[in-house]
Amino acid sequence: MTGTTTHFTKERAPCGRTVDGDRSQEGDAEGLSFDDTLFACGCRLIRHEFHDGSVRIRTVRHDGKVLLDEHSGDHEA
């Protein structure tokens, strides 16, 4: 796995504040992909794609409240 971390400034966090933060992206050649964003206020955005094509998206506000927690595999019939 290879990863990169990018610092950003003045992005809108899930709580509505405009803050700085860091985004780290990792992946491999077979389709695995992790994309995590940590805002200075403590909010987090997490997007993980797995080898089977399923995707997990999670948004956690800085006070710990989970705003969004989705996994594509949860919705299979």
Ligand SMILES: [Zn+2]
């Ligand atoms: Zn926040």
